[in-house]
Amino acid sequence: METMMRRRPRPAALALAGAATLALAACGNADAGGPSTSAGDTDACPGEVVDVVVSVGQWGDVVEALGGDCASVTTVISSTAVDPHDFEPTTGDIAAFQEAELVVLNGAGYDHWAEDAATGVDPAPAVLDLADVVGVETGEHADEEHGHGEVNPHIWYSPEYVQQAAEALTAELSELSPDAADHFAERAAAWEEELTPYLTEVESLQAGADGRTFAATESVFEYMAEAIGLTDVTPEGYRESASNEAEPAPGDLAAFQAALEAGEADVLVYNTQTEGGVPEQLRAAAESAGVPVVEVAESAPDDAGSFVDWQVAQLRALSAALQG
Numbered sequence: 159m160e161t162m163m164r165r166r167p168r169p170a171a172l173a174l175a176g177a178a179t180l181a182l183a184a185c186g187n188a189d190a191g192g193p194s195t196s197a198g199d200t201d202a203c204p205g206e207v208v209d210v211v212v213s214v215g216q217w218g219d220v221v222e223a224l225g226g227d228c229a230s231v232t233t234v235i236s237s238t239a240v241d242p243h244d245f246e247p248t249t250g251d252i253a254a255f256q257e258a259e260l261v262v263l264n265g266a267g268y269d270h271w272a273e274d275a276a277t278g279v280d281p282a283p284a285v286l287d288l289a290d291v292v293g294v295e296t297g298e299h300a301d302e303e304h305g306h307g308e309v310n311p312h313i314w315y316s317p318e319y320v321q322q323a324a325e326a327l328t329a330e331l332s333e334l335s336p337d338a339a340d341h342f343a344e345r346a347a348a349w350e351e352e353l354t355p356y357l358t359e360v361e362s363l364q365a366g367a368d369g370r371t372f373a374a375t376e377s378v379f380e381y382m383a384e385a386i387g388l389t390d391v392t393p394e395g396y397r398e399s400a401s402n403e404a405e406p407a408p409g410d411l412a413a414f415q416a417a418l419e420a421g422e423a424d425v426l427v428y429n430t431q432t433e434g435g436v437p438e439q440l441r442a443a444a445e446s447a448g449v450p451v452v453e454v455a456e457s458a459p460d461d462a463g464s465f466v467d468w469q470v471a472q473l474r475a476l477s478a479a480l481q482g
């Protein structure tokens with residue numbers, strides 16, 4: 159059964175979504191995606207090149223940046239046309255794990271299929287579960303169907319977690335290829351440097367966050383909003399159903415629309431990768447109430463550049479909306 163909160167890329171024209179429209183849209187994505195690989199360079203790497211498989215694109219770019227010449231990185235979900243929450247790996251996707259020396263997981267129930275795939279490999283690769291690294295517990299693989307369960311798995315939206323994850327990645331790569339440790343240390347320093355505009359943007363948002371509010375169509379941006387210090391005024395009932403990917407009750411949707419009309423939120427944070435009638439109604443309510451809409455995405459759009467470029471662009475849009 160389709161729910162309105164199900165994620166998928168935006169079809170060019172999605173009419174006010176009836177079930178038939180949604181079913182057609184879902185079939186259109188069948189051939190999108192597939193693993194993408196960025197090869198290391200055995201000549202340039204002072205040690206052994208590590209074969210890494212990364213479950214999702216949110217981390218694939220970071221691992222490539224940190225691995226440099228000394229990692230060959232295969233990213234299984236490399237396109238926003240694939241919904242990480244509903245992902246079912248193909249045999250080709252599973253085959254990508256066969257040669258892996260390191261498997262990088264987001265964890266927190268977000269990509270349990272990759273954890274399962276890594277378990278089936280002999281000899282077993284090292285597994286780095288980034289949610290474990292940053293201390294976000296999985297709480298029972300919560301809801302296998304929907305991924306979100308009780309914890310918020312969108313840890314790549316936390317500046318603190320991103321930095322902790324990067325440190326753990328560098329340490330793990332250095333352990334697997336000790337002769338390349340200097341290379342990994344250089345890559346880590348370069349990446350920290352690359353992170354500067356992102357951290358600067360977060361700081362400047364923090365400086366102006368006092369008393370500012372947001373409401374969100376779903377939970378993807380929560381860690382960042384928290385880090386910035388914005389107050390979440392998303393009505394509780396709606397927020398709970400959205401984070402469980404359940405249909406909000408009509409009263410919860412109405413409460414959200416009323417909050418927007420009353421000007422309670424300074425911005426509406428809108429996840430472009432959540433399709434459906436409910437988010438669209440909220441967007442319309444925000445627009446008619448003159449509340450700026452800030453678009454964020456589950457994973458980097460194909461033309462977004464690096465992880466940092468993608469995040470910085472979103473943060474600048476938020477900043478502009480708050481200053482608006």
Ligand SMILES: [Zn+2]
Pocket residue numbers: 243312378456
């Ligand atoms: Zn999500």
